[in-house]
Amino acid sequence: MITVENLTKTFPGSTGQVRALDGVNLDVAAGSVLGVVGPSGAGKSTLARCVALLERPDSGAIRVDGTDLVSLGGTALRAARRQIGVVPQGDSLLRQRTAAGNVALPLESAGVPGPQRRTRVAELLDLVGLTDKAGSYPDQLSGGQRQRIAVARALAASPSVLLADEPTSALDPDTTGSVLTVLDRARAELGVTVLVVTHDMGVVRKICDDVAVLDGGRVVEHGKVLDLVADASSRTAAALLPAVDQNPAVEGAYDRVADVVLVGFAAVGALLPEATNRFGVDLNLLGGGLTRLGETPVARFRVGLTGERSDSALEWIAEAGGAVRRTLAGPQGVAA
Numbered sequence: 001m002i003t004v005e006n007l008t009k010t011f012p013g014s015t016g017q018v019r020a021l022d023g024v025n026l027d028v029a030a031g032s033v034l035g036v037v038g039p040s041g042a043g044k045s046t047l048a049r050c051v052a053l054l055e056r057p058d059s060g061a062i063r064v065d066g067t068d069l070v071s072l073g074g075t076a077l078r079a080a081r082r083q084i085g086v087v088p089q090g091d092s093l094l095r096q097r098t099a100a101g102n103v104a105l106p107l108e109s110a111g112v113p114g115p116q117r118r119t120r121v122a123e124l125l126d127l128v129g130l131t132d133k134a135g136s137y138p139d140q141l142s143g144g145q146r147q148r149i150a151v152a153r154a155l156a157a158s159p160s161v162l163l164a165d166e167p168t169s170a171l172d173p174d175t176t177g178s179v180l181t182v183l184d185r186a187r188a189e190l191g192v193t194v195l196v197v198t199h200d201m202g203v204v205r206k207i208c209d210d211v212a213v214l215d216g217g218r219v220v221e222h223g224k225v226l227d228l229v230a231d232a233s234s235r236t237a238a239a240l241l242p243a244v245d246q247n248p249a250v251e252g253a254y255d256r257v258a259d260v261v262l263v264g265f266a267a268v269g270a271l272l273p274e275a276t277n278r279f280g281v282d283l284n285l286l287g288g289g290l291t292r293l294g295e296t297p298v299a300r301f302r303v304g305l306t307g308e309r310s311d312s313a314l315e316w317i318a319e320a321g322g323a324v325r326r327t328l329a330g331p332q333g334v335a336a
């Protein structure tokens with residue numbers, strides 16, 4: 001479990017102080033993946049560097065399993081740093097070392113004896129699916145393979161937290177998938193808590209349980225991805241759900257029009273047909289579509305309903321777990 005409390009960090013800028021972090025509060029449950037997103041200059045990398053203990057915040061606390069890392073110094077700080085594996089931004093492997101040699105580096109620094117080191121390196125190469133590349137040098141690997149080796153190296157000392165700053169920024173979509181799979185395996189198989197800084201909402205879509213949106217050094221949105229998408233006004237919903245186009249000419253023909261967000265197999269598959277049957281209404285999909293967040297199917301549809309019991313049908317969908325937001329379209333124009 002990581003808890004960030006009221007973290008503040010300022011830097012001297014050419015026109016005065018730059019407040020890179022302005023009272024940031026976050027928590028990441030053990031074994032979950034948090035995506036930190038936001039526009040350029042929002043403070044994402046500064047937050048990552050503070051959590052990695054590479055940068056000292058001006059004030060605030062960073063607790064890992066209850067211990068405030070900011071208050072530590074000397075030996076205790078060095079020990080705490082080992083709890084946090086870091087996948088740095090950009091290409092970070094040593095060119096003159098093989099893939100296995102790069103993964104072994106933190107173990108050598110920690111004085112782990114040869115036979116144990118070899119076993120651990122073999123486990124990590126297996127985890128990232130690159131056993132056959134053990135003897136390859138970074139220049140012989142693709143960008144995605146190098147990044148997977150960087151993840152293996154970050155995991156070598158068995159940290160409880162893995163921090164990755166823009167791990168996919170230089171990669172094409174296919175390669176990005178293989179790196180994200182590796183981060184997901186680290187969480188699933190090793191129980192590591194993962195904090196991933198990214199400008200790519202695709203990363204959030206594929207592997208994040210939670211998301212924190214930073215803007216101007218502040219957290220403007222934070223929560224479970226599947227909860228936030230149900231709130232149509234959230235930035236997360238805007239970025240991750242299928243768009244619905246306005247079409248007043250078509251919508252005007254219905255008694256009621258609403259946007260409905262459905263999360264999970266059962267809701268996506270059954271709620272709308274069930275509402276149609278129960279309330280004897282005519283329900284048409286006017287826009288939106290289906291997507292997937294991690295393994296979970298999620299839909300956002302604009303629906304048009306005709307029939308006397310249209311309101312009851314919408315209320316029932318909301319009670320059964322759908323997020324319903326009525327629009328102003330329709331002849332009787334009823335707002336939520």
Ligand SMILES: Nc1ncnc2c1ncn2[C@@H]1O[C@H](COP(=O)(O)OP(=O)(O)OP(=O)(O)O)[C@@H](O)[C@H]1O
Pocket residue numbers: 011012013018019020038039040041042043044045046047199
């Ligand atoms: N070492 C530094 N010295 C001075 N200003 C800094 C330093 N590091 C960051 N900043 C400033 O702090 C603010 C936040 O920067 P940061 O790099 O954390 O944002 P970011 O969200 O990671 O941006 P990007 O997506 O562009 O990497 C910016 O205004 C940046 O210019």
